[in-house]
Amino acid sequence: xxxxxxxxxxxxxxxxxxxxxxxxxxxxxxxxxxxxxxxxxxxxxxxxxxxxxxxxxxxxxxxxxxxxxxxxxxxxxxxxxxxxxxxxxxxxxxxxxxxxxxxxxxxxxxxxxxxxxxxxxxxxxxxxxxxxxxxxxxxxxxxxxxxxxxxxxxxxxxxxxxxxxx
Numbered sequence: 001x002x003x004x005x006x007x008x009x010x011x012x013x014x015x016x017x018x019x020x021x022x023x024x025x026x027x028x029x030x031x032x033x034x035x036x037x038x039x040x041x042x043x044x045x046x047x048x049x050x051x052x053x054x055x056x057x058x059x060x061x062x063x064x065x066x067x068x069x070x071x072x073x074x075x076x077x078x079x080x081x082x083x084x085x086x087x088x089x090x091x092x093x094x095x096x097x098x099x100x101x102x103x104x105x106x107x108x109x110x111x112x113x114x115x116x117x118x119x120x121x122x123x124x125x126x127x128x129x130x131x132x133x134x135x136x137x138x139x140x141x142x143x144x145x146x147x148x149x150x151x152x153x154x155x156x157x158x159x160x161x162x163x164x165x166x
Contacts, residue, residue, distance in 0.1 A: 006131020014136035045098025066100025074158035
C-alpha cells in the first residue's frame with residue numbers, strides 16, 4: 001500500500017508547484033504559504049489519528065479512511081481550478097494523510113513480532129522511498145508527453161491512488 005500511495009502522492013507533489021505558479025499564476029510566496037498550511041494540517045491531524053486509533057482500537061479502519069480520503073482528493077484536483085478550491089482539496093488530502101499515519105504505524109508494530117519490528121519499519125520506509133522516486137519520474141514523463149499534462153498527471157495519480165486503496 002505504501003509504495004502505491006506514495007507514487008500517487010509524489011506525482012502530485014512533484015508537479016504542484018509548477019501547476020500553481022506557472023499554470024494558475026500563484027506567486028512563489030503564495031505557494032509557500034499554501035504548502036505550509038496544508039503540511040501543518042497533516043501534522044495536527046496526525047495527533048487526532050493516533051489518539052482515535054488508540055482510543056477506539058480501530059487502527060485498520062482509520063488507516064483505511066485516511067488512505068481513501070487521500071485517494072478521493074486526486075480526481076478532485078481535476079475539478080479545482082481556483083486557489084481556494086485547490087487549497088480545500090489539498091487540506092482534505094493532508095487530513096487523510098494525517099489520519100492514516102499513526103494508525104498505520106500502530107498496525108505495523110502490532111503485526112510484527114518484537115524482534116522483527118525494525119525490519120518491518122525498514123521495509124515500509126524502503127517502499128515509501130521507492131514511491132518518492134517513482135512518482136516524480138512518472139509525473140514528469142506524463143507531463144512531457146501529454147497534451148493536457150497537468151490533468152493527465154492528476155488523472156493517472158487518481159488511478160494509482162485507487163489501486164492503493166483496493
